[in-house]
Amino acid sequence: MYGATVTSWKLADGKEQLFLSEKAILDGSKPIRGGIPVVFPVFGPPPQNHATSALPQHGFARSSNWEFLGKSSSESLGKGDRKQSNESVTLDFGLSNTMLSDESRKAWPYEFGLVYSVMLTKDGLETSLRVQNNGSQNFEFKVLLHTYFQIDDISKIRVKGLESKTYVDKVLNASIHTETSPSLAITQETDRVYQALDAGVPVVISSADDDQPIFSITRKALDDVVVWNPWADKAKGMADFAPDEGFKNMICVEAGSVASWQTLEAGETWEGGQFIKPRL
Numbered sequence: 001m002y003g004a005t006v007t008s009w010k011l012a013d014g015k016e017q018l019f020l021s022e023k024a025i026l027d028g029s030k031p032i033r034g035g036i037p038v039v040f041p042v043f044g045p046p047p048q049n050h051a052t053s054a055l056p057q058h059g060f061a062r063s064s065n066w067e068f069l070g071k072s073s074s075e076s077l078g079k080g081d082r083k084q085s086n087e088s089v090t091l092d093f094g095l096s097n098t099m100l101s102d103e104s105r106k107a108w109p110y111e112f113g114l115v116y117s118v119m120l121t122k123d124g125l126e127t128s129l130r131v132q133n134n135g136s137q138n139f140e141f142k143v144l145l146h147t148y149f150q151i152d153d154i155s156k157i158r159v160k161g162l163e164s165k166t167y168v169d170k171v172l173n174a175s176i177h178t179e180t181s182p183s184l185a186i187t188q189e190t191d192r193v194y195q196a197l198d199a200g201v202p203v204v205i206s207s208a209d210d211d212q213p214i215f216s217i218t219r220k221a222l223d224d225v226v227v228w229n230p231w232a233d234k235a236k237g238m239a240d241f242a243p244d245e246g247f248k249n250m251i252c253v254e255a256g257s258v259a260s261w262q263t264l265e266a267g268e269t270w271e272g273g274q275f276i277k278p279r280l
C-alpha cells in the first residue's frame with residue numbers, strides 16, 4: 001500500500017522486469033528506490049510560489065499509504081468454445097485527500113481522489129492513473145510513472161522513439177536541446193525530460209545486439225518521457241541505491257505529463273497511463 005509502488009513484475013519464466021535497489025527502504029520511511037513509484041502532484045523539486053511549493057520532491061503519492069480498492073479479472077470472449085482463463089487481472093488502489101498525512105494535506109489542501117490501476121495481461125503490464133477533482137477549486141498537477149526497468153547491461157541497450165524531440169537536460173543546467181539520435185545510447189549520467197512526444201508512438205528500450213525491443217512503452221495522455229540513469233557517482237551517493245554497480249542494470253524511462261501543468265477543474269477527471277510490452 002505504501003506509495004502504491006509496484007516493486008516486482010515477473011514474466012512466466014520467472015525473469016524480473018523491474019529494478020529494485022537492494023537497499024530500497026520498504027518500511028514507509030522513504031520513497032521506494034525502484035519499481036514504479038507514482039509521482040504526483042509535482043515532478044522534481046517544487047517551484048517557488050506555486051500551490052505545490054511546500055511539497056517534497058516528486059510530491060506525496062509515492063510516500064502516502066494508499067488503500068486497496070479491489071481486484072477484477074477479465075476473460076476473452078469469442079475464441080471458439082475454449083474458454084481462455086484470466087486474460088488479465090487488475091488491482092485498483094485509491095488515495096484521497098482525507099487519507100493524507102496532516103503535513104501533506106496542509107501543503108496541498110485540495111479535495112481529490114486518485115485511482116491507480118495495475119493491470120497484468122499476457123502481453124504486458126499496464127499502469128494507469130485517474131485523477132478526480134472533488135473540490136470546488138481548480139488545481140494544477142504534474143504526474144509521472146517513474147518506471148525503473150531491469151536490464152542486463154546498460155551498454156547493450158538503446159532508447160528509441162525520441163528523435164527530433166525537444167528535451168531539457170537536467171545534467172546540463174536544464175539547457176534545451178533537440179534529440180538527433182534515432183537510437184540513444186546511455187554512456188554517462190543522464191537526466192532528460194523529453195517533451196511533446198507523438199501520441200501512439202511507443203518509446204522502445206531495444207537491444208543493441210539484435211535491434212529488437214526489450215520493452216516497448218505506449219502512453220495514454222502522458223506526452224512527456226524522462227530518461228534517467230544516475231551513473232556511477234550519483235548511484236554511490238544515494239544511501240538507498242545498491243549495489244553500487246546497479247546503475248548498469250537499470251534504466252528509468254518515465255512516462256509522464258511534466259513539461260507543463262495540467263489544470264483540473266472542479267468536478268473534472270483526468271486519466272492517463274502506460275502499457276509496457278516486454279520481450280516475450
Ligand SMILES: O=P(O)(O)OC[C@H]1O[C@H](O)[C@H](O)[C@@H](O)[C@@H]1O
Pocket residue numbers: 031044057058170191192226227228252254
Ligand atoms: O531520488 P528521487 O527523488 O527518487 O529522484 C530520482 C530522479 O527522478 C527523476 O528521474 C528526475 O528526473 C531525476 O532528476 C531524479 O534524480
